[in-house]
Amino acid sequence: xxxxxxxxxxxxxxxxxxxxxxxCARLRADNLxxxxxxxxxxxxxIYPGQVIPGAGVAAIREGYADxxxxxxxxxxxxxxxxxxxxxxxxFWSNMTKRITVRFDLRRSARVTSLAVWPLAxxxxxxxxxEAHVSDTEAGLSASAAIPLDVSGGAAYHGPPLTGRYVLxxxxxxxxxxxxxxxxxxxxxLGAIAAGAPPPGLVPPPVRDPRQLAELPARARxxxxxxxxxxxxxxxxxxxxxxxxxxAGSPIPAGVARALIGGGHPQxxxxxxxxxxxxxxxxxxDLGGVRQVDRVIVRSAASDPAKxxxxxxxxxxxxxxxxxxxxxxxxxxxxxxxxSVDGGYSVTSPxxxxxxxxxxxxxxxxxxxxxxxxxGGVEVWGRTIAGVVxxxxxxxxxxxxxxxxxxxxAVASDYDWILRDRIRAMYAMTxxxxxxxxxxxxxxxGFNTVLMHTMGAAHSADGWxxxxxxxxxxxxQHGLRVIVSWPYGSDERYANAQFGEYQxxxxxxxxxxxxxxxAPYWNxxxxxxxxxxxxxxxxxxxxxxxxxxxxxxxxPGPCYCDDCWRRFVSARLGGAPAAAKVDLDNRPAWIAENGxxxxxxxxxxxxxxxxxxxxxxxxxxxxxxxxFGNLLDLEAIPGLAAGFGTPQRPALVFSETEYxxxxxxxxxQIANIRTSALPALYIPGLWVKPITPPQIPDLAARAAGxxxxxxxxxxxxxxxxxxxxxxGYTNDEYWKAFRDANNALDTRLKH
Numbered sequence: 087x088x089x090x091x092x093x094x095x096x097x098x099x100x101x102x103x104x105x106x107x108x109x110c111a112r113l114r115a116d117n118l119x120x121x122x123x124x125x126x127x128x129x130x131x132i133y134p135g136q137v138i139p140g141a142g143v144a145a146i147r148e149g150y151a152d153x154x155x156x157x158x159x160x161x162x163x164x165x166x167x168x169x170x171x172x173x174x175x176x177f178w179s180n181m182t183k184r185i186t187v188r189f190d191l192r193r194s195a196r197v198t199s200l201a202v203w204p205l206a207x208x209x210x211x212x213x214x215x216e217a218h219v220s221d222t223e224a225g226l227s228a229s230a231a232i233p234l235d236v237s238g239g240a241a242y243h244g245p246p247l248t249g250r251y252v253l254x255x256x257x258x259x260x261x262x263x264x265x266x267x268x269x270x271x272x273x274x275l276g277a278i279a280a281g282a283p284p285p286g287l288v289p290p291p292v293r294d295p296r297q298l299a300e301l302p303a304r305a306r307x308x309x310x311x312x313x314x315x316x317x318x319x320x321x322x323x324x325x326x327x328x329x330x331x332x333a334g335s336p337i338p339a340g341v342a343r344a345l346i347g348g349g350h351p352q353x354x355x356x357x358x359x360x361x362x363x364x365x366x367x368x369x370x371d372l373g374g375v376r377q378v379d380r381v382i383v384r385s386a387a388s389d390p391a392k393x394x395x396x397x398x399x400x401x402x403x404x405x406x407x408x409x410x411x412x413x414x415x416x417x418x419x420x421x422x423x424x425s426v427d428g429g430y431s432v433t434s435p436x437x438x439x440x441x442x443x444x445x446x447x448x449x450x451x452x453x454x455x456x457x458x459x460x461g462g463v464e465v466w467g468r469t470i471a472g473v474v475x476x477x478x479x480x481x482x483x484x485x486x487x488x489x490x491x492x493x494x495a496v497a498s499d500y501d502w503i504l505r506d507r508i509r510a511m512y513a514m515t516x517x518x519x520x521x522x523x524x525x526x527x528x529x530x531g532f533n534t535v536l537m538h539t540m541g542a543a544h545s546a547d548g549w550x551x552x553x554x555x556x557x558x559x560x561x562q563h564g565l566r567v568i569v570s571w572p573y574g575s576d577e578r579y580a581n582a583q584f585g586e587y588q589x590x591x592x593x594x595x596x597x598x599x600x601x602x603x604a605p606y607w608n609x610x611x612x613x614x615x616x617x618x619x620x621x622x623x624x625x626x627x628x629x630x631x632x633x634x635x636x637x638x639x640x641p642g643p644c645y646c647d648d649c650w651r652r653f654v655s656a657r658l659g660g661a662p663a664a665a666k667v668d669l670d671n672r673p674a675w676i677a678e679n680g681x682x683x684x685x686x687x688x689x690x691x692x693x694x695x696x697x698x699x700x701x702x703x704x705x706x707x708x709x710x711x712x713f714g715n716l717l718d719l720e721a722i723p724g725l726a727a728g729f730g731t732p733q734r735p736a737l738v739f740s741e742t743e744y745x746x747x748x749x750x751x752x753x754q755i756a757n758i759r760t761s762a763l764p765a766l767y768i769p770g771l772w773v774k775p776i777t778p779p780q781i782p783d784l785a786a787r788a789a790g791x792x793x794x795x796x797x798x799x800x801x802x803x804x805x806x807x808x809x810x811x812x813g814y815t816n817d818e819y820w821k822a823f824r825d826a827n828n829a830l831d832t833r834l835k836h
Contacts, residue, residue: 118197119270120164122252123190123283125371129151131182135439139680150184150712160286163187163268172205175258182213183263190788192282194221197272200242202254205264214257214460215240216589219249226253236795246272299419299430301382304466308379311465312346316373319346320461322597323356323366346370347543350401353386356450364450366458370465372521372718375405375442378467380435383416383446386461387427394429394459394633395420399448401434402678403441409663410445412674413437429461440470445678497733499710500766502533502566506834508737508768508794509785509827510534510568514801515541520557523804524563531827534566535559535645536627536716536739536796542576553621566624568737570716574599574632579609581635589647590673598635601722602646602652602692603700617709619704628741630721640722643689645672653688690723697728718742719754719767730764739796743769746776747785751791766793773810778822785826787835797823 129150153175162171168809181395200217215234220226222660232247234240240256256265321337337354344352345368356364372378373746381401387394398417402410414435420426444465450458496504509532518537519522527535543552556567574581576597585600599606615626631638641689643649649673654664667675697713713729714737720726730736742750751769760763776784788795802810802818810819 105555117164117269118191118195118274118275119268120161120166121188121192121285122164122270123192123285123288123289124163124268125188126156126163126793127186127188128156128173128175129184131184156286157290158252160653162287163265166267166284168203168267169206172208172267173263174416182257182259185243185256185265187233187254187256187265188223188226189254189268190283191250191252191270191274192285193278194248194250194275195270195272196275197247197249197252197270198243199269199271200232200252200254200528201233201239201269201271202241202256202265203239203267205266208264211238212236212256212258212263213260216255217242218253218255219247220251220253223248223251226251234642248275249496265464265638268756276743285381290625292594299426299432300431301431302380305379308466308467309468311372311376311378311467311469312370312463313348314373317346318342318371319372320369321345321354321366323354323370324355331370334747336731342368345460353388353461354461354584355449358457364456364458366460368444368448368463370444370446370463372442372444372465375470376465376467377470378403378437378439378444378465378681380437380466381416381446382462382464382466383448383460384431384462385426385431386429388459392458392459395456396432396448396450396458396460399432399434399446400674400678401437402445402447403437403439404443405441408524409661409675410443410678411663411667412671412678413439415674420760423712424700447678455494477630495733496735501736503766506533507789507830508534508796509770509789509830510536510739510794510796511630512536512538512570512796512799514772514799514807516805517800518552518559518805520804523800524559524565525649526803526820527800528563528565530823532565532795532797532823533833534568536568536570538570539572539800541579550617550621553618553623556618556623557621560622560624562715568624568627568712569614569618570629571611572633572634573610573628573630575629576634577610579606581606583634584609584650586642586646587635587644588646588669589641590669592670595636596773598632598637598640600646600649601640602644602649602689602696604696607696607700610698612703614708615700615704615713619708619711623711625714625737625738626712627716628725629716630725631717631741642673643686645669651690653685657688658682686723690727693722693724695727701729701731712737713766714738716741718791719765720763723730726765732762732764735764735766737793738765738767739770740767741798743784743788744772744775744798746771746780748784748787748791751788755791768792768794768796770796770797773819775811777811778814778818781819781822782829786830789830790833792810 117177128154132149132151157171158171158173158636163173165171173185173187175185196323197219198483202212202215204211213236214237217232217234218226218229219232231648232242232244234242252270254268256263276591312319319342320339321342323337341352341354343355353445354366356366358364383399385394385396395440396418400412402412403408414437414462416432416434418432420430422817446463448458450456450462486529504786511532513527513535515538524535537556539549539552556569559565560567581597581599584606585597587595587600589595611626611628618626647669651665652665654660658664664675676682701713704713715729717720718740719738724739726736740754742754748769751767755767757763758767769792771781771784771788785795799808801808803816810816
C-alpha cells in the first residue's frame, strides 16, 4: 500500500507540472537561437561630406552605409558565452554604428523573451536595440519594431511573439560596439521546415579578390604606351597627414622611372600612418598625342605585415598645356580588411580619348592603417599619325575677395552686448502670447528672446501681424526680440523655386536652394527682415539647418548650371574646355585642375555680396538692426562677411556647444580673429543633456569666451515637446538660470 500511495503522489506532481509549465521535462523554454541559422551585417550612419572609412570618398547622401563583412565561428553568438567570440562594429568615431542580426529559427515558434549582450567587460553597451518578428522573411521589414530594455545588455519580456524569423538591430554612437551573445527563448511550433538552412552562421560569400582584379582583354593593336621610348614620368606624394603621420617625400626620378620600365625593381609608397591623408600622383608625358584606351595600376606589397591598398584612382588627360579633363574613376575591387599576397592590378574604365599627358591620382582613406604601394603603371593605347594640337594657355582669374579688415571699435548699438552679454532664451511659435512664460524669462535674468517662426507667421499677411506682436514683447517685457527665420525649409517659398542646389557628381538634389540665388535670399530673408526692422525688432538671424532640403547642410559648393556658367565666364574667361564639363564631372574637374580654393572663395564671395545687399537695404529702414545666423560659424561660407561689418558684426548663435562641450569654442573664436571675420560668437546650451547644477558654470564660460549664451528651448517648460533632462523640475531649471545670470552680473561688474 505504501508503494502504491507514493506512485500516485508522483503521478499527481507530474500532472501538476504539466498544467503549470507545460511539462517538467523542460524547466524553462528553449534557447531557440542555438538551433537557428543567422547572418550578420555591419553598417554606420554617414552625413554628406564625410569621408567613408574603407571607401575613401565623401558621402553625398545621408543614411546608413554598409561596413566590411563579419566572419567568425558559426556559434559565436549562440555558444552561451559573453566573454568569447564577439561581433565588432565598424570602428569610426564620427558615426552611429549598427549591428544587424537576422535569425531564421527554421520553423515557426512562440517567442517569450529576447536578450542580447555586448562583450563582457568591453563597456560598449547599446544605445538602442529593437527586434522584429515575422512569419516570413519578407515580412520583417513591415513588422512592428519592438524596443528592448538596454539597461545591462538588452532584453524583451512581454507578450509572446509568434514567427519564424527574428531581426535584431543594435545601435550605438560610441567609437565601437560589440555583440557577443543572443538568446531567443521560446517554444517551437512544429517540425523544422522543409528546405530550412543548417544552423549556425551564414557566412558572407567567399570572394577571390585576385579574380576581381584580372585584366580585361587588350584591344587589337593596343600596346603599353608607357614603355615607349621618350616617355617621362614624375611621381609626387603630397605631405599631408596629422597625428604623427609620416609626411610624404619626393620620389627620386630613377625610382619613378622604374614604374614604367618593365622590371619594377623598386616600389613607390605614399605617406604612412593612421589618420594620414595618403595620395600618390603620377604624371606621364607620352611624348606626343596618343589614343589612350585604359590605364592599369599594379599594387605591390614589399612588407607582408603592411597592407598595400588604395581606395581608387582617377585618370585625367590633356592634349596640351590646357586644363586637365577627368575621364574616369576606378575603384579598388578589394574590400576593407581583404588583402592579396604578391599584389594585384586595378584597371580604369574604357577611356578611348586622344591625349599627350596622363595623370593618375591614387588615394587612400584617412582613419586607415594602410598605405599606397605600387609597382607599376601601364597606359594601353595606340599612336596617332599626323596629329598636331595647339597649346592653349590656362586663363584662371583669381576671385576678387574683399580684404580682411580689423574689427576696431563696434557701433554703440552693441554696448548692451559688450556690457551685459546676450542672455537669450529660444522661444517657440505660440510663446509670443504666453505672458507667464515671458515674465518668467525676464525674472530669470534673460535680456533677449530668440523667436522661432513657422506656419501662419510665414504668410504674406501673417508676418507683419506677428512682427507687431513681437514688438509688444520688447515694450511690455523689456526683452529684445531677435527673429529666428528658417533657410531651406520650404516655408512660404519652395526651396528650389528660384534655382536648385546641385552637389555635382552622380547625385541629383531637388529640394535645396542654390546658395547663390539672390531672388531666394531676398524673398525668404530680405523681405521678412525689412518688415521686422520696420516693426522695431532688434534683429533677425537665419537658421541655416535646412530641414526641408535633401540634407540639413550643404556638403560643398553648388555646381548647378547657373553657378557653373557664371564661374567659367567670370574666372576662366569662358574657356570652352571648362564650359562643356557636365554636372557629373564638375567637382572632379575643379579638383584635378587645382581650383577647389578658387571655386569655394568665388561662391563665398557671391553669398557675401547677396547678403551685403540685404543688410544695406534693411539699414536704410533701421540702421541699428542686427543680422546673423544659427547653427555654427560659416555654416554657409560668406555669412559673416555679408551680414556683418567691422563696426556692426554679425551674431553667430552656435549649436556646437549644445551638450556642454566647449572643446571647439576657442578654435572657433580664434578663427574669427585670425580671419578678421566681422562676427560675435554666442554658444548655445540645450537643456536635454545639460542639468541645472551645470548651468551657472557653463553660462559663465560661454559669456567669458563669447558674447553671451542662449538656451534651447522654452518648449521644455511649456508643452514639453522638447523636454529637459529627466529627474529635474521646471522650477529647478528656472532657479539655475536666475543663479547663472546673477553670477554673471557680479562677474561683469568686477
